[in-house]
Amino acid sequence: MGLVKGETTVLEGLSSSLQKALSKLRAKGKLTEDDVQTAMREVRLALLAADVNVKVVKQFVDKVRERAVGQEVQKSLTPGQQVVKIVYEELTDLMGGTEERIRMAAKPPTVVMLAGLQGAGKTTAAAKLALSFRKHQHRPLLVAADVYRPAAIQQLQVLGRQIDIPVFDLGTEVDPVEIARQGREEAIRQGADVLIIDTAGRLHVDERLMDELSRIKAEVPPDEILLVVDAMTGQDAVHVAETFHQRLSITGVILTKMDGDTRGGAALTVRAVTGCPIKFVSLGEKIEPLEVFHPDRLASRILGMGDVLSLIEKAQENFDLEKAKEMEQKLRTAQFTLDDFREQLRQVRNLGPLDQILKMLPGIGKLKGLENIQVDEKKFLHIDAIISSMTKEERANPSLMNASRRRRVALGSGLTVREVNQVLNQFEQVQQLMKRFAGGGKKMGRRNALNALKSLGNLGDLPGGMNVPSLGGAGSQQKRQHRKKKKH
Template identity: 50%
Template sequence: MFDNLTDKLDKALHVLKGHGSITEVNVAETLKEVRRALLDADVNFKTAKNFTNTVKEKALGQNVLSSLKPGQLMVKLVKDELTELMGGETEGIDLSGSPSIILMSGLQGSGKTTFSGKLANYLKSKKTKKPLLVACDVYRPAAINQLHVVGDQIGVEVYSEEGTMDPVEISQNAIAYAKQNGHNVVIVDTAGRLAVDEQMMTEIANIHTAINPNETLFVVDSMTGQDAVNTAKAFNDRLDFDGVVLTKLDGDTRGGAAISIKSVVNKPIKFIGTGEKMDAIDVFHPSRMADRILGMGDVVSLVERAQEQFDEQEARKLQKKIAKNQFGFDDFMSQIQQVKKMGSMKDLLGMIPGAGKALKGVDIDDDAFQGIEAIIQSMTPEERSTPSVINGSRKKRIAKGSGTSVQEVNQLLKQFNQMSKMMKMMQGGGGRKMMQMMKNMQ
């Protein structure tokens, strides 16, 4: 996500981050490079120009040149201005109303149907809502079937009608059905087109008038860059939507749409899609995104994801096992499963400050744990609970059963032992010992 932009901004700010003398001239030169980086990321020209002008004015107004740490202050100004450009504050979704009605709009191929499912899953699992998905795309072949497949996948009911070609009637009937069956959120998936056209605009405007939604969201493929911003403007001029959803952000190394859509359309980005799975949805936080763009990571989101998978009761059991030296491979496996639920490995590592830069160009496979899982699954229950019993002949059998080598089995056992010792030290408060051990492992 935003790899190219992060790299270019880092290079642009490199001089100012150093301890060399900082002058009005090299501030201007740096901001010229920042503007070039934004334009390369497909940010709107006017937005990029206004951005660098504002940063320059603030930099000179705050006496950056004479401050003790001018480079750091300059980076902070760029970060604050990026945050402001993307909306400043985190915008929530309006769930008032009984039921709350959410109307989805966007072009065909933007990921509208998939995102409708992700949103339903998010509201069901995180907000304890009972959503109803409504199939109002009556034109695209298999669109209704696609929504039913998505609904089955996440355990959410889908309302559709056969033979009816009027999406206004379908949406109104769906709301009546929701009221009768205890659904407190209705998500209406509408038809998209390959380009903005009058028929499409009239149809969605008619649905909007008929159902009076609490939220109208415009779903846009972030990988289309500046075209995404222009399409959003055309929709907003007609529909006056409440917020933007950026999909496929995990595949966008430029990030132009995320940076300039708010300044052009003056509507907040509310959600982002960060992968193909149904839980790959995040609330959009402008300040956290600015941190990620500047290579500072996003520790807050990482902690939040960890807490979502954190089971307090299981953690207490684990603590007792570690204290009694009973931590085994079954426990290790359950920890791996929790990490996997947090999202893609590349996305998670991108949230760690500095990790994105260190791992630039490295292809991180989501199946990174596959070999480890195969080795553990090839162990007997005794070997998993008491790893110390694993001798040479057992290692050969485990390697053969998992399709790996004895060296890979040895490596896993070594890593497991180091991790067990570390956990034991953390339990006993041996911070200094642990730090020394980590240094020795490097």
């Protein structure tokens, strides 16, 4: 169960370039002005390569350079780390400083109008935004006001049914302004406290589009006008934001396709150029709530410092507390079964793509062998299918799994006997690890903990297709052989 190429991580290209530029400073006990100048040249090139606006790059580098050669760095015990801290603070400030939430109306419904060019992902963003509101106990109503794009209304209706959120439409023959007006009346009738209007887009900005959006704004005054921008368009995204902001006075931006953007310039530039905050980002095609944009957390991830707060929030949202307590007790008493194994995998999958989750951990990108970890998510499904094809008795007691039972499970799961064997072997190794931890109890010392971790060294493929380097593998063996030769 090996690795396959996964999705591009958020701002991956920019992240690796900036980390490389700053890594030379981290280890230095003393910094000269030339050291800072060299690092700033590399930072400048990294930002330009990421398609960040030229003026923004110049201002950013000048600010960092000015602070980096100042007293706060010279007097620091770790000047290299201090420069990294300055870059982190300036990056955070560049993207807006702190997250900005939706302004709720004093009297419901809160009206949110989405605008943007065709292909930016407005309709999908509307559904994801509705899910975000419902997650916080609101009652949203979606309004289909795009009467021009073929099947736009049907797309919103399908998404509405998929997430169980009502959609209001009047077909394609009614003026979008009238649809928005009647949509607001319908929201009041239904008791919906949030109205999300999905408006029409164009392949490029034109006068007719702007006039229609201005008329909707006048007829149904929105509390928020959110511009949906495709992050993959780089600087074009910034030009679009400028144009829409001049005509509509947008209140915020939703950046879509953030996980597909290897340049990342839009995320760093939109706020600086337009003054409009990025309020949400959309990752992946899966219909799930939009992620609130946290400038400080994204800056931390870009610089390889992890994003533990987001990871904790994901865990709190997706993990069942009672099941977690029950699992802890089973681990303590070494009663870890295949049912527990499957449940743990399901809970981990709920957090999102595993490669992205791992990169939220501080320093994970610096671990040898894990820098560019990519996980085949299908392997989770394969493991789930194999365990689900077993009987209750087999899941509780895997030692029952003889050759004929393994063939039956392979047939039932639609996979091979070899894959069934792999899952059983992986489970046995994880179970042994759990027993080691349980055996140590609270008194488990550092040596025992390291021995337990070293048992992972020969696992090869972990559940989910995640390969890990051997902690006591070939490299260590070669060193031992080399030492023996020297003795002889």
